[in-house]
Amino acid sequence: MLALDDEEHPVPEEMRPRFQELVAALVADDFQLARHSLDGVASLDTDTARFVEGQIAAYGASLAPPSDDVWQRSAYRWMDDHWEFVIDLSTVQEPVSDLALHAKLFGGPSGRIEVWSVHVP
Numbered sequence: 001m002l003a004l005d006d007e008e009h010p011v012p013e014e015m016r017p018r019f020q021e022l023v024a025a026l027v028a029d030d031f032q033l034a035r036h037s038l039d040g041v042a043s044l045d046t047d048t049a050r051f052v053e054g055q056i057a058a059y060g061a062s063l064a065p066p067s068d069d070v071w072q073r074s075a076y077r078w079m080d081d082h083w084e085f086v087i088d089l090s091t092v093q094e095p096v097s098d099l100a101l102h103a104k105l106f107g108g109p110s111g112r113i114e115v116w117s118v119h120v121p
Helices: 013-027 046-059 068-072
Strands: 075-078 083-088 100-106 112-119
Touching (some): 013 100
Antiparallel strands (some): 100 112
């Protein structure tokens, strides 16, 4: 169950596979999240996909599948009508990089995920 309070919480274990699949699409350079079968994940519009791709390129390291260590710092919180997630990303060089995925979740743990950014917070 996701909390509906103003506190920051760790990402629940049952939510992690959804974000791992989403990040796998980014690792495969699917920045629009359109080429992979991602149940409940909204595709990115062209401008947002270009922004995400540019932020990853500017970071200067290749993305890698999430290491187990990313979950120690990744978090979510309730934001009036959705949950806001910040998922730390792994790179080939760093198990936990400064780069993070920023996404909104609507409708509960199996609801729709919308990525709005990837950047260094």
